[in-house]
């Protein structure tokens with residue numbers, strides 16, 4: 001199974017006909033990708049989508065997509081969420097959980113899912129568990145990508161994202177074929193507002209306080225698979241596949 005999935009249902013919260021039939025002999029993977037912002041979860045999710053067919057579901061992408069909605073269509077809560085995400089602060093659990101609950105159809109997709117950036121607090125992890133149980137679903141594994149935070153801060157400065165399809169590049173380690181242009185869709189590559197130095201400092205503090213405890217939460221449930229995140233995206237991907245195969 002290969003190719004990018006249709007993600008409009010996830011990004012806009014509307015029903016989308018995105019189900020891709022599973023190739024015979026394959027199983028749907030339901031994974032959470034954990035790790036500090038900028039560790040490369042989005043890139044790994046893209047690579048894993050190609051291998052597993054599971055849909056890449058990023059809550060950060062939902063907030064970025066909301067920024068391009070007409071202002072009159074955004075609720076006050078969504079405006080507050082957009083402001084928080086620009087500054088690098090976490091959006092409230094209440095709003096994040098409302099957005100994910102509206103998109104529960106994506107969690108039930110027959111092709112599985114790769115959750116990237118959600119859950120980000122223990123309260124979100126507990127709510128996800130309840131949501132999945134209510135649909136008779138369960139996580140297979142939680143992949144935790146590990147790298148020292150100072151290495152990540154350096155990485156974030158060079159990260160560029162396609163304004164169109166959201167593919168992720170790095171000006172040194174994963175440059176596009178044509179500078180500033182997406183290899184997949186020809187879109188323009190941009191630096192995310194929250195990759196600016198002042199936002200990065202806030203995001204790292206939020207990670208340490210609220211998200212890092214999730215590793216222990218999932219370790220206790222026997223779901224945690226740690227993956228060292230040094231090296232190129234391909235090397236990290238090879239380690240991810242090895243870690244999954246070993247389980």
Ligand code: AMP
Pocket residue numbers: 037038058059060061063084085086088089090091092093096116117118119120121124194203
């Ligand atoms: P990301 O692309 O995952 O780094 O997310 C970008 C920003 O969106 C974060 O810095 C937060 O402000 C917000 N965000 C995304 N996912 C969540 C979440 N699960 N909980 C709270 N805030 C989130």
